[in-house]
Amino acid sequence: MIIEKLKIEDIEETSKMLKEIFDEFVAPDYSQTGVDYFCEMIRNQSISERLFSGSIIYAAKSNDKISGYIEIKDLNHIYLLFVKKEFHKKGIAKKLLDFSINFLKRNNPKLNAITVNSTPYSVKIYERLGFNKIADMQLKNGILSYPMRRIIE
Numbered sequence: 001m002i003i004e005k006l007k008i009e010d011i012e013e014t015s016k017m018l019k020e021i022f023d024e025f026v027a028p029d030y031s032q033t034g035v036d037y038f039c040e041m042i043r044n045q046s047i048s049e050r051l052f053s054g055s056i057i058y059a060a061k062s063n064d065k066i067s068g069y070i071e072i073k074d075l076n077h078i079y080l081l082f083v084k085k086e087f088h089k090k091g092i093a094k095k096l097l098d099f100s101i102n103f104l105k106r107n108n109p110k111l112n113a114i115t116v117n118s119t120p121y122s123v124k125i126y127e128r129l130g131f132n133k134i135a136d137m138q139l140k141n142g143i144l145s146y147p148m149r150r151i152i153e
Contacts (some may be wrong), residue, residue: 001067003099006057008105011047013066014059021079021082026119034142036127041080055079058100060092070096076114097129101152111152117145126150 051057060068063150068083083092104111118126131148
């Protein structure tokens, strides 16, 4: 497995992967408004726009296929972190997160925390990655999430 910046030519594959994972693991907890909002976030055009407007996006690749995705906004917030089902529990989310944190720390030595708005499904995963809830569940644009933070040493 390798981790690299997301390439333009990988956006379509990435968008399809994100949709598949979302549909199976996250969408059942969301209203149609939330599903529609998320689907808009992962359209090819939306990912492309964020890629060229400052989001830091990395892909994990296994055998030249996208197996994981992480997107960081504002140099301290995980916008999206997804791993394909067949790669769950293989440490890919941790590798993507560690890779991203190392990049962020090189570019901002004063970075002391990273945040995420976790889906209900992902809370336990983020807790294993060192995050703690910092507020109660929120609902915004039909998306249920728990604000979480990981202190960076």
